Structure formats: C-alpha cells, structure tokens
C-alpha cells in the first residue's frame with residue numbers, strides 16, 4: 331500500500347482532502363471530555379516551534395519524538411526549544427497546570443488560533459497527549475513523504491485520563507520468531523493508541539527466544555534452525571537486542587513484560603537439555619501446534635536451579651517491574667505438582683525484584699496478592715480468579731473470545747485459529763472488562779491486554795492484519811471511561827483511521843462492520 335498524501339473529498343469532509351479539518355472528538359481511544367471550538371483552529375506552518383517545559387529532559391524527549399513524527403510529511407523544521415513562557419504559540423508541552431482530573435497518564439490539550447498546548451503531570455501524560463495531537467492532524471501526516479497542504483488542528487479543549495493503568499498487547503515470539511525490527515514496528519503502532527505494555531511470550535514448546543548465558547544452548551539449539559511451527563520460525567533475541575528493545579519501548583512509554591512459560595510449554599528447553607527431563611533423556615523437538623503435553627520435572631532440584639538462573643538473568647536485563655511466568659495449560663502436571671512448582675517459583679520472582687504475572691490458572695494456588703493472574707478464559711465465571719480478586723490480587727483481563735487477536739474475524743479469514751470463536755470488530759469492542767467476570771470488578775482490574783499468538787503468523791504483514799482494527803478496540807476498552815463506550819461512535823472513528831494506516835503502510839482488515847472512508 332502506497333502512502334496517501336491526497337485523496338478525493340468525501341461526504342464527511344474527506345480526511346485526506348486538501349484543507350480538511352478533523353473533528354476534535356474523532357480520536358481513538360475516545361477522550362474523557364472534548365469541547366470543540368470551531369473558531370479556534372490552529373494551523374501548523376513552516377515557522378512552528380515545538381516548545382517544551384523549561385528544564386525538563388523528559389518533556390524535551392517527548393517534543394523530539396513528536397517532531398520526528400510530524401517532520402517527514404509536513405517538511406517543516408519544527409525545532410524543539412525550551413518553553414520560556416506559557417504564552418500559547420506553536421506546540422507547547424508543559425508539566426503542570428493541567429486539569430486535576432488528568433491524573434498520571436492523562437493530559438489536557440488546548441487548541442487556540444495561536445497554538446496547541448499539552449499539559450500533563452508526567453512525561454507519559456505528555457506522550458499520550460502528543461498521540462492525540464497526531465490523530466487531530468490530517469491522515470497524510472502519517473506518511474513518510476512530504477505533502478504540500480494545510481495542516482490544521484481543530485480548536486477546543488480535551489481533558490483526558492486513562493481508565494486502567496495497564497493497557498497491553500502481547501506478541502508470541504516462540505511459535506514464529508519476530509525480529510527486533512518487527513517488534514519495533516509493533517511498538518510504534520500500539521503506542522499510538524496509548525497501549526503502554528508489550529508482553530513478549532519468549533518461550534514455548536516450539537522455540538526458546540531469549541539469550542540466557544548460564545544455559546547457552548537454549549537459544550542456539552532451542553531457538554536455532556528448524557525451530558518454530560513447521561520448523562520455519564527460528565531466531566532469538568540476544569541480551570543486547572532485548573535491552574535495546576526495552577529502551578526503544580521506554581522512549582514510547584511502553585513497558586516490556588517478558589514471559590517464560592512454565593512448568594508446561596517447555597518442550598524447546600527439554601529437547602535441548604536432557605537433564606531437564608525426569609528420566610534424563612531429551613525429548614524430541616516439536617514443531618506442531620499441540621498444547622499441554624510438556625512439563626518441567628517438578629520433583630528434581632535441578633529444575634529450580636534452571637528456573638532461578640533464567641529468572642535471575644531475565645530480571646537483570648528487564649527494566650520494567652513485571653516478569654510473567656506463564657503457568658497455562660499445565661496438563662502434564664498434577665494439581666499438587668503445579669502447586670509445588672509455583673510455591674517455589676513465585677517467591678523467586680520477588681527475590682529478583684519483580685512482580686509475577688501468570689496465566690489465570692495461577693490463581694488456583696492462592697498466590698500472594700502481588701501476583702497478577704491474566705484471565706484468558708471464555709466462560710461466564712471463574713471461581714478461582716474471583717477468589718483471588720476477593721483476596722486482593724489485581725487481574726489482567728484477556729478473555730480469549732474478545733481479546734485474542736489470533737482468532738479469525740470470520741470463517742473466510744486466511745490466517746488465525748478459531749478455538750475461542752470468531753472475533754469480528756464489534757465482538758472485540760462491545761464488552762466491559764469490569765462486568766466480564768462476577769467477582770472481578772473495576773477495582774480488581776489492573777487492565778486489559780490483547781494477546782497475539784503466532785501459530786499461523788509469520789510476517790509483520792500477518793501481525794498487522796490480525797491486530798488492525800481489533801487492537802484499537804481493546805486499547806479503547808483499556809483507556810476510555812465507560813461513559814464514552816458506544817459502538818456506533820467507535821466504528822465511525824475507526825473508519826477515519828483507514829487513511830492513517832494506508833499512509834503508514836499498515837496491512838489492515840477491511841471489516842464489513844466499519845464504514846471505511
């Protein structure tokens with residue numbers, strides 16, 4: 331798809347038409363409060379400055395990031411300079427002075443004829459405001475090619491605040507490896523929608539994808555040639571690559587959540603190291619997509635040496651506060667073995683300074699309240715997750731029949747699986763995380779995450795096709811207040827994203843449920 335720098339005017343005013351002005355409330359995720367003032371539009375020009383909070387390196391970094399987004403298409407120099415006064419001219423990013431409702435991740439954005447001012451209490455809030463500003467400019471601003479046209483921001487005020495602190499996406503590097511370049515592209519795409527966590531599924535039966543120095547063959551063999559589904563998804567992240575990805579993500583206010591799945595989903599490790607098997611014999615490598623057959627040897631001390639080595643090295647290279655230990659589909663392990671294993675491993679995560687996440691089966695061991703069960707079920711109720719919430723655990727919501735981006739949209743979708751059902755855009759959007767599970771209400775929810783499993787996905791084009799447009803739906807559930815929740819409004823706003831994705835060369839699914847422009 332080529333970049334869209336101009337296009338025919340349409341009935342709605344034509345988001346790519348020359349001179350078009352976007353609507354202040356046509357943003358995803360929906361802002362908490364918008365007050366339009368159509369006499370107060372601001373026009374970017376060749377002399378526009380990006381002025382950032384005097385003395386704040388963080389505000390300056392957000393300003394540089396915004397300039398990097400706006401320069402290619404506008405062709406304007408957009409120098410980033412310290413804001414010596416709060417006189418509104420150009421684009422100004424300020425720490426402080428925002429409406430009290432913005433909290434930590436939120437922002438206030440004011441557009442008058444002389445400029446745009448974003449105010450927040452943190453760099454994260456400024457970054458989120460900058461993402462809104464991007465969407466308020468014509469779609470062509472997302473193109474890497476310059477277009478000569480007017481760049482107008484609609485006048486008025488937005489006061490915005492996130493509903494949940496954790497908005498997540500997950501990529502499965504194990505079934506097919508995805509390269510650092512692909513992961514960076516995904517970080518760019520998700521962060522536009524204020525998704526602030528990227529969970530990386532780094533190990534599974536078909537492959538091991540993160541360098542661990544104390545067990546070096548995990549990557550060279552477990553992630554080496556012939557690994558991945560059908561043997562065509564080899565590869566792994568070196569420690570240096572992983573660290574660089576964390577830094578890239580952090581610059582976009584995205585926290586990486588690394589996952590090592592255990593005690594099940596461990597065939598790659600157990601086919602690489604014979605001593606990780608109870609009988610001391612290495613299992614054969616597997617490249618099929620069956621689940622639930624593998625398990626680390628729960629009764630063997632060496633298992634805990636291995637797990638501690640992995641957790642120690644992974645924690646040391648991870649700046650974020652979380653470490654995910656999997657725990658799903660441990661069907662080759664008895665309930666008692668599962669408990670024995672988790673009772674040993676959960677405290678290890680804390681010992682290396684991290685907060686443990688686990689798939690929701692972990693709730694069955696009544697883990698400490700710091701542990702976050704990630705709900706991936708499809709049922710109407712879950713007694714052990716509700717009991718964990720009652721004890722004080724926060725829950726991450728990823729119900730598979732709503733949030734799994736690897737489910738097909740409809741029967742004709744060429745990629746994906748369908749075990750949790752078909753998920754059209756409306757299915758992904760039209761539910762409420764706080765009423766999904768009895769006993770797991772608003773105050774028990776850490777946030778919402780959209781996992782993307784890679785059994786059928788190889789390229790970034792495949793990833794984009796499954797994520798767009800459902801990822802923005804999940805992003806809105808995580809960010810926007812339930813008062814703004816409205817399918818009709820959402821599908822109209824989603825339609826307006828299409829020319830942006832075209833300009834960014836994103837491969838997206840043209841759902842028949844959306845009135846694409």
Ligand code: TNX
Nearest residue numbers: 621658659689706736747783
């Ligand atoms: C279930 S969801 C799994 C994964 C598969 C996925 C495919 C979960 C915690 N486990 O092992 O990749 O389904 O949709």
